[in-house]
Amino acid sequence: MAGHSKWKNIQKRKNAQDAKKGKIFMRHAKDIYIAAKQGGGDLGTNAALRTAVEKAKADNMPNDNIDRNIKKATGSLDGATYEEITYEGYGPGGVAVIVNVLTDNKNRTAAEVRHAFKKNGGNLGENGSVSFMFDRKGYIVIENEEGTLDEDTITMDALEAGAEDVVPQEGAFELYTEPEDFQEVVKYLEENDYTLADSEVTLIPQNYNQLSQEDEAKMMKLIDALEDSEDVQDIHHNLEESN
Template identity: 50%
Template sequence: MAGHSHWAQIKRKKAAQDAKRGKLFTKITREIIVATRIGGGDPSSNPRLRAAIAAAKAANMPKENIERAIRKGLGLEEGTQYEEATFEGYGPGGVAVFIESVTDNRRRTVSELRHIFSKCGGNLAEPGAVAWIFEKKGLIVIPRDGLSEDQVLEVALEAGAEDVRSYEGEFEIITTPEDFEEVKAAIEKAGFSPSSTKVTLVPKTTVKLEDEKTAQQMLRLMEMLEEHDDVQQVYANFDIPENLMEKLSGT
């Protein structure tokens, strides 16, 4: 998963630029509205809303924007009606791609996503085509910052983590969704400072992309999908060797 991990690092670096363009605010606002509509407006009893608000604060979204989105989710203010939709497809090299979206026009979203896949050498697939490849897991990312693998392993595994993956610049701690909060609390109590904490989808298997053109097409597909306003999250099971990923990303 080295290449995939490196893509995650690139995404985090891009987050500030996305916020400036307003794209990130748009995505978070939609997530707050949907999370509120489904689970209510109290973040203490609505984990999804709590996570969305945390993301909003991390992106420096104004407090009034957050409150307005919650009011819209509660139906106290008029606004566009959004629905959740998932889409599945195949990227270059047969990479599995799973997309979570929030849209006000499902037909338009399907058409635009199909165009993006086609443009990047992939194709949109039928529901159920690739969903089975991914499973829900807690993911906690910790920058190395002088930490040893043994230090992280000891704390994480004792707290109930399933796995700890070591990369050049960071550690990834994998948990079950049920143990996520407990492991996260233990990590923070130990004095570690996670750069990212979330419940996400993790692929059970990966597709290695060693051809430069194919890898480049895959990264382009990821970028175009994530830039789409209706797309909230994109998951893919590609594995690009670290040296090729660095060459393509210019890092």
């Protein structure tokens, strides 16, 4: 994993999303839903959800929106039945893409996802066609923009907590865990006064795909088109984005 920065890609995408009207709350809604789905709706025991909610509130997301997305994830929202669906396929240049959706109308969502791939040079595949290229991992980011955190100390604390890898990046440290160890590592770090910029159980590519500028631009259009669907909860890909 060294040499590739998921955090750099996350920041680049979030900055692009935030420049679009209405994207900020959508991003927070997805983060809250995913955290609640993975770890339950109790803020006291789900550190990832607590972090997601704190970020949403910092951007003035209404409490009703926050509660609704937690209820969606935990199956306690009245009046609607939501179904989780995963789509797999390839983007421009052979980039592997996995799209997770939450929908109350799978026919509508399938049409939107299929249209996004077709219009932007991608191809949908069968289930399992690209998922074997990803590993499920706990992923934690500790920001270090000021460069004041000591790498040896963080590495020792992370490994003591149960992390399996610590990767220094520009302005941050990325930590990786086994999914079953994720909550304990987050709890340990928070109890030791580390501020977590991001924390989730997610899919990490085994290898990254570098594209020409032209193909990367096409891939970004595909991601934008998928993000425009309110049903899309998360997008995983193995594109190594340029600076």
